[in-house]
Amino acid sequence: MAFYHSNGIEIAGIACVVPDNYVTVESFTEVFGEQIPAKFTAGTGVKSMYKALPEQTASDLAAAAAENLFANTAVDRDQIGMMILVTQSPDYRRPSSASVVQKRLGLPIDCACMELNLGCSGFVYGLQTMMSMLSASDQKYGLLLMGETASKLVDPLDKSIVMLYGDAGAAVLLEKTGTGKPVTxxxxxxxxxxxxxxxxxxxxxxxxxxxxxxxxxxxxxxxxxxxxxxxxxxxxxxxxxxxxxxxxxxxxxxxxxxxxxxxxxxxxxxxxxxxxxxxxxxxxxxxxxxxxxxxxxxxxxxxxxxxxxxxxxxxxxxxxxxxxxxxxxxxxxxxxxxxxxxILPVVKTADWYKEGKIIPEMLK
Amino acid sequence: MTEREKLALLEDMLELDEGDLSMDMALDDVDEYDSMAKLSLIVLMEDEFDVKLTGEMIKEFETVGDIVALMNK
Missing domain, CATH: 3.40.47.10 (Thiolase/Chalcone synthase)
Structure with a gap:
C-alpha cells in the first residue's frame, strides 16, 4: 500500500474564501418547480452555496484566500519556498494558473510553483505533495493553494448537480518546525x-x-x-x-x-x-x-x-x-x-484579476 | 425472508404503501425509484443482504423482481 510519512512539518495557518454570490437551493424552484429542489435538499443536505461571479476564476479565489492568510499570519511572502495550486479550473490552457497567482501574490522567484490537477482528493494529495517537497528542500514554508469553480461547468438545467456544486478557494501554510507529531x-x-x-x-x-x-x-x-x-x-x-x-x-x-x-x-x-x-x-x-x-x-x-x-x-x-x-x-x-x-474565518470575495483577461491589444 | 417481506423492504425504502409493488412491475413505471432511491438501495442491499451493488448492476435492473432476486436471505 502507498503510505507516506512526514516529520516535523505543521500546519501554520488555514484560510478559505467563497465568492460573494449566495445562491439558495430554494431559488431553483423558478427553474424546476417546488418538488425537485425540496427533494434535493432532503437527499443531499445542501440548502445553499456560493457560486463564482461570471468574471471570477478559481485562481481569483485561491489568491484571495492567500491574501487573507498573509494579512493574518506572521509570515513574510519572501519566506515562501514553494507553492502548489490545486485546481481543475485553470485560467488558461497554458501557462498554469500557479504562475499567475505567483505574480499576483508577489512570491519570490526562488519559490517553486506548480499546479496539481485534482478535484475532491486534492487537499490530501496536495498536503502530502507539499510535505514531501518541504522535507526534501532547505525551505521553511510551503503554501498550498486551492481554487475551484465547478459550478461554471454544469448545465443550468442539470437537476442532478446544478444545486450541488459550490465554489471556493483555500490557502494552507505549512511550516517546517522540526517538531510536531509525524504524519502518515x-x-x-x-x-x-x-x-x-x-x-x-x-x-x-x-x-x-x-x-x-x-x-x-x-x-x-x-x-x-x-x-x-x-x-x-x-x-x-x-x-x-x-x-x-x-x-x-x-x-x-x-x-x-x-x-x-x-x-x-x-x-x-x-x-x-x-x-x-x-x-x-x-x-x-x-x-x-x-x-x-x-x-x-x-x-x-x-x-x-x-x-x-x-x-x-x-x-x-x-x-x-x-x-x-x-x-x-x-x-x-x-x-x-x-x-x-x-484557522481563519471564511470570508467572501468579489475580486477578480482584471489584468488576467487577455485581449488582442495586450499581445500586439 | 419471504418474497412479500422483500417487497415490503423496498416499499418502505421508497416510502410507498404496502402492496404497491409487485415482482413484474417495471422500475421505469415506479416514479419514486429515482437517483436518490438508487443510493438508498445500495445501502439497503449492503446492510441487509451483504450485497455490494455497482452502478452497472443497477443499470441492468428492469423490474422490481430483478432487485428481489439479489436479496439472498
Missing amino acids: TLLRSDGSRFMSIILPAGGFRDMNPPREKFTCSDGIERSLYDIYMDGTSVFSFSITDVPLAIKDYLGYTNTAPDDYDLFLFHQANQFIIRQLSKKLRLSAEKVPISLDRYGNTGGISIPLTLCDHYGEQDAGVKNCFMAGFGVGLSWGVIAAEIDTGK
Whole structure:
C-alpha cells in the first residue's frame, strides 16, 4: 500500500474564501418547480452555496484566500519556498494558473510553483505533495493553494448537480518546525474508473466537439461540455472503497476512531457522510458538516469545513482525520494535529484579476 | 425472508404503501425509484443482504423482481 510519512512539518495557518454570490437551493424552484429542489435538499443536505461571479476564476479565489492568510499570519511572502495550486479550473490552457497567482501574490522567484490537477482528493494529495517537497528542500514554508469553480461547468438545467456544486478557494501554510507529531498519508487512485466523473470537451482529445445535447443514462440531457457524473457508481465507490482505505489506514497506523477528535470528510453529500459515519460508528459531534451552506466545493471542502467551524473560535489542538475522494477516481486519507487557533474565518470575495483577461491589444 | 417481506423492504425504502409493488412491475413505471432511491438501495442491499451493488448492476435492473432476486436471505 502507498503510505507516506512526514516529520516535523505543521500546519501554520488555514484560510478559505467563497465568492460573494449566495445562491439558495430554494431559488431553483423558478427553474424546476417546488418538488425537485425540496427533494434535493432532503437527499443531499445542501440548502445553499456560493457560486463564482461570471468574471471570477478559481485562481481569483485561491489568491484571495492567500491574501487573507498573509494579512493574518506572521509570515513574510519572501519566506515562501514553494507553492502548489490545486485546481481543475485553470485560467488558461497554458501557462498554469500557479504562475499567475505567483505574480499576483508577489512570491519570490526562488519559490517553486506548480499546479496539481485534482478535484475532491486534492487537499490530501496536495498536503502530502507539499510535505514531501518541504522535507526534501532547505525551505521553511510551503503554501498550498486551492481554487475551484465547478459550478461554471454544469448545465443550468442539470437537476442532478446544478444545486450541488459550490465554489471556493483555500490557502494552507505549512511550516517546517522540526517538531510536531509525524504524519502518515495513504493515497489511492483507480484510473479504470476515469469516466465516472468526466467533462470530455475542451481538452486535447476532442477540442471542439458539437454542442448538441443528448440524453444520458440517468435521463438527463447534457452536451460533451457539461460535467457528467455516474451518481450511483460514485456513491458505491464512496461507501465501499473509501471506508476500506480508512480501515487500512487505521490498521497501518494502529489507531482507532476514538484516537481522533474530528473526522473531516470531503463534503460530497449528506447521505455519503452519514454512511461513512455509520460504518466507523462515529458520533455526529465528531463529524463537522459544512455542505448544507456551501454545497460540494470539491477538494476545498475539508479546509472549508475547518474554517467554517473553527474560524471564530480557538478550541486548542485537534487530532484531525481527513479523507478526500472523488474525480479520477482518486482518494486519500491523512491525519494531522491542527491548532484551531490558526484557522481563519471564511470570508467572501468579489475580486477578480482584471489584468488576467487577455485581449488582442495586450499581445500586439 | 419471504418474497412479500422483500417487497415490503423496498416499499418502505421508497416510502410507498404496502402492496404497491409487485415482482413484474417495471422500475421505469415506479416514479419514486429515482437517483436518490438508487443510493438508498445500495445501502439497503449492503446492510441487509451483504450485497455490494455497482452502478452497472443497477443499470441492468428492469423490474422490481430483478432487485428481489439479489436479496439472498
